[in-house]
Amino acid sequence: MSEVPPEFKKVALVGTGAMGQGIAQISAQSGSQVYLFDHVSGAADKAKEAIKAQWSRLLQKSKITEEQFNLYSARLITTESLSELSAVELVIEAITEELSAKQALFSKLETAVGAECVLVSNTSSLSIAAIGARLKNPSRFAGYHFFNPVPLMKVVEVIKGIKTTPKTCERLITYAAQMGHTPVSASDTPGFIVNHAGRGYITEALRICTESICDFETIDRVLKDQLGFKLGPFELMDLTALDVSHRVMESIYHQYYQEDRYRPAYITAQRLAAGVLGKKVGAGFYNYENNIQQTSAEPSPPAIDKLPPVWVSARAARRASLLQMLKDFGASIETAAAPSNDALCVVAPLGLDVTTVAILERLDPSRTIGIDLLIPDESTKRRVIATNPATRDDMREIAHALFARDGKSVSVIRDSGGFITQRVIATIVNIACDICQQSICTPEDLNAAVTLGLGYPAGPLQLGDQLGPNNILETLLNLQSVYGDQRYRPSPWLRRRGALGISLMQKEH
Numbered sequence: 231m232s233e234v235p236p237e238f239k240k241v242a243l244v245g246t247g248a249m250g251q252g253i254a255q256i257s258a259q260s261g262s263q264v265y266l267f268d269h270v271s272g273a274a275d276k277a278k279e280a281i282k283a284q285w286s287r288l289l290q291k292s293k294i295t296e297e298q299f300n301l302y303s304a305r306l307i308t309t310e311s312l313s314e315l316s317a318v319e320l321v322i323e324a325i326t327e328e329l330s331a332k333q334a335l336f337s338k339l340e341t342a343v344g345a346e347c348v349l350v351s352n353t354s355s356l357s358i359a360a361i362g363a364r365l366k367n368p369s370r371f372a373g374y375h376f377f378n379p380v381p382l383m384k385v386v387e388v389i390k391g392i393k394t395t396p397k398t399c400e401r402l403i404t405y406a407a408q409m410g411h412t413p414v415s416a417s418d419t420p421g422f423i424v425n426h427a428g429r430g431y432i433t434e435a436l437r438i439c440t441e442s443i444c445d446f447e448t449i450d451r452v453l454k455d456q457l458g459f460k461l462g463p464f465e466l467m468d469l470t471a472l473d474v475s476h477r478v479m480e481s482i483y484h485q486y487y488q489e490d491r492y493r494p495a496y497i498t499a500q501r502l503a504a505g506v507l508g509k510k511v512g513a514g515f516y517n518y519e520n521n522i523q524q525t526s527a528e529p530s531p532p533a534i535d536k537l538p539p540v541w542v543s544a545r546a547a548r549r550a551s552l553l554q555m556l557k558d559f560g561a562s563i564e565t566a567a568a569p570s571n572d573a574l575c576v577v578a579p580l581g582l583d584v585t586t587v588a589i590l591e592r593l594d595p596s597r598t599i600g601i602d603l604l605i606p607d608e609s610t611k612r613r614v615i616a617t618n619p620a621t622r623d624d625m626r627e628i629a630h631a632l633f634a635r636d637g638k639s640v641s642v643i644r645d646s647g648g649f650i651t652q653r654v655i656a657t658i659v660n661i662a663c664d665i666c667q668q669s670i671c672t673p674e675d676l677n678a679a680v681t682l683g684l685g686y687p688a689g690p691l692q693l694g695d696q697l698g699p700n701n702i703l704e705t706l707l708n709l710q711s712v713y714g715d716q717r718y719r720p721s722p723w724l725r726r727r728g729a730l731g732i733s734l735m736q737k738e739h
């Protein structure tokens with residue numbers, strides 16, 4: 231609970247659905263008197279009861295005292311008319327996501343409230359400039375984007391429209407902190423920070439799926455075990471449901487005028503059309519029985535009689551640790567510049583596919599496999615190896631068994647420039663870098679918004695720094711050459727910092 235008086239003593243929530251209730255709850259907890267208004271008669275009263283029920287649960291768990299329960303409850307006032315909002319200092323709009331409805335509401339609000347009252351929209355996808363276009367005084371209007379469920383998702387994007395005054399944003403930033411949330415400042419651009427930065431994870435996973443490199447469950451397993459994501463991209467889509475997530479993908483792609491980095495995939499369009507939306511309907515990428523996700527068993531490593539000698543490319547990523555790993559597994563390692571006629575040839579490229587490396591290094595492709603070592607082996611719970619279209623079955627099985635010798639999980643995938651992890655992480659970091667290049671927000675706010683708003687294991691720029699900006703740059707340049715796709719072109723922010731060998735957090739003065 232805030233000790234100082236709240237920045238806005240009287241706050242109105244217009245639209246008292248899921249978001250309105252959550253925002254009203256934390257607003258009242260911060261010390262504000264909160265007016266609840268909804269155009270459906272009786273909805274504000276129901277919202278008040280629902281918010282009080284939340285506080286009752288907190289009281290039962292001893293997270294708040296009875297005194298606080300009574301204090302907070304007394305701060306909620308329901309109203310059936312906008313004209314009763316004349317004394318409020320801040321109006322937070324959380325009505326349906328429709329531009330014309332929001333514009334009409336703000337025109338009415340402008341005449342109902344005082345000249346100093348700040349007006350904000352909780353829109354997740356509409357432009358602040360467009361919502362405020364009909365206002366006589368748009369300088370006091372901004373975006374204030376909370377996430378669901380509001381009391382638990384402790385971040386809010388403060389969005390400055392072209393005409394919003396800095397003072398308006400400063401006040402909103404102060405108030406966000408008083409409500410116990412981390413404010414991040416964004417310019418008025420499609421997806422703001424969080425929904426923009428979140429484009430990489432899912433769209434790249436869908437591309438990997440579209441190319442039949444492996445099944446979607448493998449992609450989920452790899453990204454959770456190698457990068458520490460709590461949910462795989464397909465689990466995440468099942469949770470948010472395709473009627474939300476596919477539409478967000480399309481909306482941001484089109485708002486950025488078909489920018490290749492955000493290109494959606496036909497897979498989700500078809501599933502949306504077929505009603506296979508996700509967990510809420512019991513069927514998504516996964517099936518759900520009694521609300522429990524059903525997964526298939528992973529193939530076990532094959533038993534093999536005899537290991538051939540192993541040769542490792544001189545250009546392999548993390549070559550010394552790869553050689554040590556193979557020694558620990560009991561492999562006999564060939565040290566000559568070229569492999570013998572029996573050897574299993576192991577390559578570990580960044581961004582290139584196994585086929586390209588086998589050809590460039592004049593290796594026998596039927597005996598060549600790749601391993602993804604962008605991330606140090608000791609930091610991951612899974613190894614990923616890739617074949618190429620010419621790899622012999624026995625070599626594939628030997629490689630699978632060999633890299634599973636210490637009991638670590640191994641996924642074997644088809645050839646892919648950048649395997650799975652490299653492609654996904656490079657895409658995430660690249661999009662984050664371009665958000666900074668476009669000055670949508672600061673590097674610090676970007677990392678905070680993504681960790682708090684998307685629950686990533688670290689901010690994308692921190693991840694890029696940990697893995698090496700030069701490695702991410704190399705991965706993207708090679709992905710671009712393998713696929714010939716502009717999607718992988720490095721952002722100038724990354725290109726320059728990667729080439730200079732400096733942190734991705736480094737701003738230019």
Ligand SMILES: NC(=O)c1ccc[n+]([C@@H]2O[C@H](COP(=O)([O-])OP(=O)(O)OC[C@H]3O[C@@H](n4cnc5c(N)ncnc54)[C@H](O)[C@@H]3O)[C@@H](O)[C@H]2O)c1
Binds near residue numbers: 267377
């Ligand atoms: N649900 C989310 O995960 C989420 C997250 C971030 C932002 N948002 C945004 O928050 C806003 C609200 O979303 P929600 O999920 O709470 O919606 P919701 O459907 O749960 O609630 C919307 C409420 O607004 C009321 N309403 C509609 N038109 C109105 C009007 N003209 N005047 C007054 N009340 C009106 C409805 O009766 C309803 O009670 C949307 O702009 C949405 O994009 C939603």
